[in-house]
Amino acid sequence: MTATISTGTASPIDRNALDMPSLDIDPFSMEFLSDPHPAHEILREAGPVVHLHKWNVYAVARHAEVWAVLNDPQTFCSSRGVGLSDFAKEKPWRPPSLILEADPPAHTRTRAVLNRVLSPAVMKQIRDRFAAAAEAKVDELLAKRSFDAVADLAEAYPLSVFPDAVGLRQEGREHLLAYAGVVFNAFGPPNELRQTAIERSMPHQAYVAEQCQRRNLAPEGFGGCIHARVDAGDITETEAPLLVRSLLSAGLDTTVNGIGAAIYCLARFPDQWARLRSDPSLARNAFEEAVRLESPVQTFFRTTTRDVEISGMHVDEGEKVLMLLAAANRDPRRWDNPDSYDITRRTSGHVGFGGGIHMCVGQLVARLEGEVLLAALARKVATLDISGPIERRYNNTLRGLERMPITLTPA
Amino acid sequence: MATINFVRSDGRAQSFAADSGSVMQLAIANGVDEIVAECGGNAMCATCHVYIDDAWIDRLPAMDEAENALLDGAAAERLPTSRLSCQIPITAELDGLVLRLPDRQV
Numbered sequence: 063m064t065a066t067i068s069t070g071t072a073s074p075i076d077r078n079a080l081d082m083p084s085l086d087i088d089p090f091s092m093e094f095l096s097d098p099h100p101a102h103e104i105l106r107e108a109g110p111v112v113h114l115h116k117w118n119v120y121a122v123a124r125h126a127e128v129w130a131v132l133n134d135p136q137t138f139c140s141s142r143g144v145g146l147s148d149f150a151k152e153k154p155w156r157p158p159s160l161i162l163e164a165d166p167p168a169h170t171r172t173r174a175v176l177n178r179v180l181s182p183a184v185m186k187q188i189r190d191r192f193a194a195a196a197e198a199k200v201d202e203l204l205a206k207r208s209f210d211a212v213a214d215l216a217e218a219y220p221l222s223v224f225p226d227a228v229g230l231r232q233e234g235r236e237h238l239l240a241y242a243g244v245v246f247n248a249f250g251p252p253n254e255l256r257q258t259a260i261e262r263s264m265p266h267q268a269y270v271a272e273q274c275q276r277r278n279l280a281p282e283g284f285g286g287c288i289h290a291r292v293d294a295g296d297i298t299e300t301e302a303p304l305l306v307r308s309l310l311s312a313g314l315d316t317t318v319n320g321i322g323a324a325i326y327c328l329a330r331f332p333d334q335w336a337r338l339r340s341d342p343s344l345a346r347n348a349f350e351e352a353v354r355l356e357s358p359v360q361t362f363f364r365t366t367t368r369d370v371e372i373s374g375m376h377v378d379e380g381e382k383v384l385m386l387l388a389a390a391n392r393d394p395r396r397w398d399n400p401d402s403y404d405i406t407r408r409t410s411g412h413v414g415f416g417g418g419i420h421m422c423v424g425q426l427v428a429r430l431e432g433e434v435l436l437a438a439l440a441r442k443v444a445t446l447d448i449s450g451p452i453e454r455r456y457n458n459t460l461r462g463l464e465r466m467p468i469t470l471t472p473a
Numbered sequence: 474m475a476t477i478n479f480v481r482s483d484g485r486a487q488s489f490a491a492d493s494g495s496v497m498q499l500a501i502a503n504g505v506d507e508i509v510a511e512c513g514g515n516a517m518c519a520t521c522h523v524y525i526d527d528a529w530i531d532r533l534p535a536m537d538e539a540e541n542a543l544l545d546g547a548a549a550e551r552l553p554t555s556r557l558s559c560q561i562p563i564t565a566e567l568d569g570l571v572l573r574l575p576d577r578q579v
Contacts, residue, residue: 177539182519182546346579350511410501410510421515429511433579 065110065130067137068371082375084113089121089361089384090250090458098360098461099401102389110373117146117251119363119382120372123389125396125413127373131364131385132417138364138383140420141165145249145363145459146382155248155260156267159311160304162420169419172305175296176423179287185426188227193434195223200438204472208449211468216322219435224314224427228306229283230273237269242315243457249362250458270310274303284309309424316358317428319462323356324349324436326466327403329448334405339473342440348405349432353414355403357388360461362416387413388461445471475568482507482576496572497521497559507574514559519543520578521558526571530554533561549575 085108087101088094094101105112105123112121122128131138141164143149149158158164160172199219203209217239225235244266247259272278279285285306292302328335328348338348366381377383390413392400397407415422422428439446450467476490477499489503500508500521512518516539525533533556536544540560544551561567 174539177517178542182543184546186546408501408504411513415512417513417515419515421512421517423517425512426518 065124065126065373066371067130067134069369081109082111082113083108084115086116087114088116089114089386090117090253090255092456095456095458095461096454098388099392102386102392105386106389106393109375111375111377114384117382119146119384120377121384121386122372123386123393125390125393125411128385128387128390128413129411129417130372131383132413132420135165135169135364135419137367137370139165139367140169140364142365143363144420146251146384147248148365148380148382150365150380157304159308160301161308161423162312166419172297172301173419173423175288175291176305176308178291179284180424180426182426185430189430189434192223192227192430193438195219196431196434196438197442199435200442204442204470207471208467208469211325211466212318212322212455212463213465215435215468216318216325216462216466219321220314220317220431223431224317227284227427228309228313229280229285231278234269234273237266238310238314239318241266241270242311243460245311246315246359246457246459248458253458255456255458270307271303273310274306276302279306312422313424313427315460316422316424317431319356319358319460320349320353320428320432321435322462322466323358324352324432325446325468326452326463327352327355328436328439329446329466329468331403334403335446338405338436338440339444342437344405345435345437345440346429346433347407347409348436349429350409350412350414351403351405351407352432353428354391354397354407354409354412355401356461357391357414358461359414359416359459360388361386361459385413387416442473443470444473445469475563475565475570477563477567478569478571479505480571480573481505482574491563492565494563495559496523496561496563496570497557499563500558505574507576507578508558509578510559511579512559516540516543516557516560519547519557522547522549522575522578523556523558524552524573524575525554525556526573527554529567529570529572530556532566536560547575548577548579 110127244259244263247255250256276289288305289302291297364383368379394400415425449469453465455464474492476488478488491499497510509520511520540557544555
């Protein structure tokens with residue numbers, strides 16, 4: 063299944079006013095966020111591109127079109143913001159990211175710095191430490207038997223490894239998840255989730271700004287390694303703290319929701335849990351498949367830099383295009399049995415980490431955390447069951463749970 | 474159209490043909506399990522590592538700095554003939570390319 067991106071040539075008169083479906087769906091309403099899958103199907107089946115009049119944006123929900131938009135950053139830029147807010151028209155709520163909200167060539171330089179700090183070679187160095195922490199966490203939870211898998215596992219494990227890997231000070235770390243929640247809510251429209259988050263964000267922003275400074279970062283951590291690139295002349299002293307901020311914005315809440323998704327999947331698909339137990343080497347793919355199925359990061363926007371035809375549908379220059387990553391990850395045009403969790407699925411090509419030049423720069427850290435934690439569970443735990451009502455957490459961009467009571471028995 | 478010859482990690486030889494895409498995409502499309510390609514071809518993960526036959530290594534497009542750095546983190550041993558298959562576009566000039574697959578990618 064392919065999508066085409068071509069120069070917009072249609073005259074203003076015959077622009078596909080007839081072809082392009084305009085839908086009355088708000089992908090940021092509480093109703094949508096509580097169960098997005100039926101609406102995702104409507105959006106996918108309505109056409110390759112749809113118009114959403116509630117926010118006057120275009121949306122792509124099929125895998126081919128999402129992939130095409132992700133892979134054409136010249137036409138679909140990030141420097142006007144990857145949320146609904148258009149930085150060409152509105153002042154951003156915080157200074158823009160030098161990597162997420164940037165285009166080549168500026169993006170190329172900053173991206174190279176983070177690629178190097180979070181490279182496969184660096185993952186080899188931190189792997190044993192992350193694996194040991196995962197073993198310790200699972201042992202601790204087995205002693206408890208029953209716990210909240212959101213607070214005590216999906217949040218607690220990344221919090222036990224990631225802030226140390228960045229090289230953060232101990233005090234104030236409670237701001238990290240709160241700050242990330244603001245960042246991901248802020249990509250959404252000016253609804254209550256976004257407005258409330260930003261109103262309450264000042265203490266979290268102050269904490270993050272301070273911790274991004276070189277004096278507050280251990281030299282051997284990811285943060286210190288970013289600052290070291292200043293000495294090498296790759297970035298400036300004013301750029302380094304903003305690149306550290308990217309790690310603090312996107313490096314924790316995402317893995318929290320990824321790990322939460324994996325636990326939620328394994329608890330709901332006992333045959334897959336049995337399969338993982340019988341072969342713990344499937345842990346890495348079990349995590350990846352959970353990222354596909356649950357898509358912890360549900361959406362991102364781009365802005366068109368020119369008139370463009372997406373699979374024959376005309377979109378003007380300067381329009382926001384919403385990529386429904388989660389819908390693409392369950393597009394039956396691309397995936398067999400898209401709604402089932404299959405830990406042996408060939409997941410390559412899913413867009414849970416985005417794609418193209420902006421594909422998640424921390425994807426290797428996320429996979430490492432997911433792999434070592436699921437492998438530890440598979441080796442040490444016999445049964446993993448949901449033992450109480452789950453509660454969903456609402457965020458404009460992130461999908462995950464607020465509470466997930468789990469009971470374990472030891473292997 | 475170019476035929477690419479894969480030597481699997483268990484020694485089996487298999488050939489697949491394509492006229493576009495990357496060597497990684499050809500491997501994935503044909504169920505070559507040794508190619509994982511976690512990042513989907515964005516040169517970000519080093520899980521589509523291959524060893525190019527000596528006779529072919531100099532006939533491939535040069536590797537860039539990003540690929541070079543990623544190969545340092547590949548799971549299997551890096552050799553002078555190591556490449557990331559997502560960075561090798563299939564062209565007619567590569568008809569007959571021979572490559573060997575490592576036994577692990579992560």
